Amino acid sequence: MRLLTTRELADAIGVSESSLKRWVDAGKIAATRTEGGHRRIELGEAMRFIRASGSSVVRPDLLDLPEVTAARSKRFVDVLRAGDSAGARGWLLARYLEGRTVAQLADGPIREAMHELGELWRHDESGIYVEHRATDACLHAVAHLRGMLSEPPSTAPVAVGAAPTEDLYLLPSQLVAMSLVEVGVQAVNLGPDTPYTALAAAVAEYAPQLVWLSVTAPLASARARAYARCLEALPDSVQIVVGGQQASSLGALPPRVKRVATLGQLAAVGAGLVTPAAAN
Numbered sequence: 240m241r242l243l244t245t246r247e248l249a250d251a252i253g254v255s256e257s258s259l260k261r262w263v264d265a266g267k268i269a270a271t272r273t274e275g276g277h278r279r280i281e282l283g284e285a286m287r288f289i290r291a292s293g294s295s296v297v298r299p300d301l302l303d304l305p306e307v308t309a310a311r312s313k314r315f316v317d318v319l320r321a322g323d324s325a326g327a328r329g330w331l332l333a334r335y336l337e338g339r340t341v342a343q344l345a346d347g348p349i350r351e352a353m354h355e356l357g358e359l360w361r362h363d364e365s366g367i368y369v370e371h372r373a374t375d376a377c378l379h380a381v382a383h384l385r386g387m388l389s390e391p392p393s394t395a396p397v398a399v400g401a402a403p404t405e406d407l408y409l410l411p412s413q414l415v416a417m418s419l420v421e422v423g424v425q426a427v428n429l430g431p432d433t434p435y436t437a438l439a440a441a442v443a444e445y446a447p448q449l450v451w452l453s454v455t456a457p458l459a460s461a462r463a464r465a466y467a468r469c470l471e472a473l474p475d476s477v478q479i480v481v482g483g484q485q486a487s488s489l490g491a492l493p494p495r496v497k498r499v500a501t502l503g504q505l506a507a508v509g510a511g512l513v514t515p516a517a518a519n
């Protein structure tokens with residue numbers, strides 16, 4: 240992780256270095272010291288402070304984020320449509336630094352942009368490659384954002400989840416995992432095309448408090464029943480959440496399975512595991 244000097248962070252957010260040093264000394268920003276006694280701040284800690292304090296980034300280049308400025312004025316869908324990976328990374332980071340949560344970004348601009356791009360194939364052949372290129376740019380940007388999230392401690396609650404067999408969609412399950420990590424849950428994302436037997440094996444190994452299934456491709460009824468049985472067999476202590484555009488294709492599910500539409504709602508379920516009192 241990159242280390243910043245107090246001067247770099249001060250200039251990046253447009254405050255004096257002496258104010259910044261004072262905040263470090265007051266414990267508002269965590270810092271380490273060099274052998275010579277100089278304060279050093281991890282980039283991730285700098286991001287946390289910027290978000291928590293509502294500071295604006297006036298010199299993103301000092302945080303190695305020059306693309307943040309470039310992407311400010313555009314719509315996310317247009318950046319993706321152009322296949323601009325760096326722009327997409329900057330776009331998401333700019334909003335993240337302004338204080339939006341991963342769940343808000345996923346339920347809002349990411350979802351809206353991908354749904355709009357999903358209509359392009361109807362118009363002509365090039366729509367398909369534009370959609371595929373956009374998906375790749377979006378995946379890069381989302382993975383970069385994932386690198387910015389602090390990993391929950393090893394004592395934090397654990398969640399395991401996936402998308403079913405022949406469901407090839409990477410973004411939804413990845414965004415589920417990130418929304419949980421952001422509220423302090425350790426998330427093990429098995430990703431797309433996961434057989435229910437593999438999901439069950441991972442659950443046996445991790446003994447998670449939460450299991451999710453993200454369904455984007457419609458499930459045929461025999462396969463849906465197999466996943467439903469797999470979920471039904473999980474220990475009573477496990478919370479089960481299903482979501483995704485085609486979650487209804489899972490058919491009837493036991494009452495203990497929560498159907499959740501948005502990642503904002505899912506994050507609230509996750510936060511309830513981290514601070515059980517908040518669940519009531």
Ligand code: B12
Pocket residue numbers: 345346347349350353354355356357358370371374405406407408409410411412414415451452453454455456457480481482483484499500501502505
């Ligand atoms: C990218 C994409 C692909 C890529 C996927 C690449 C990859 N590796 O991820 C590829 C090229 C593989 C693909 C293939 C196909 N695709 Co496609 N694809 C899309 C597209 C454009 C984006 C999907 C996406 O990532 N969305 C972004 C996520 C974040 O949005 P979301 O899914 O709505 O998720 C939100 C919520 O549902 C919720 N959520 C999701 N999961 C979960 C889980 C939990 C637990 C919770 C709480 C919430 C939750 O949170 C998210 C944020 O709000 C969609 C368009 C669309 N409308 O989504 C079409 C779309 C889904 N595809 C479609 C089609 C038809 C296909 C193909 C059949 C095309 C073909 N003829 O081959 C194949 C089928 C592949 C398969 N076997 O599954 C149709 C589906 C129509 C339908 N209803 O059946 C769509 C809707 C496009 C369209 N408008 O026609 N596709």
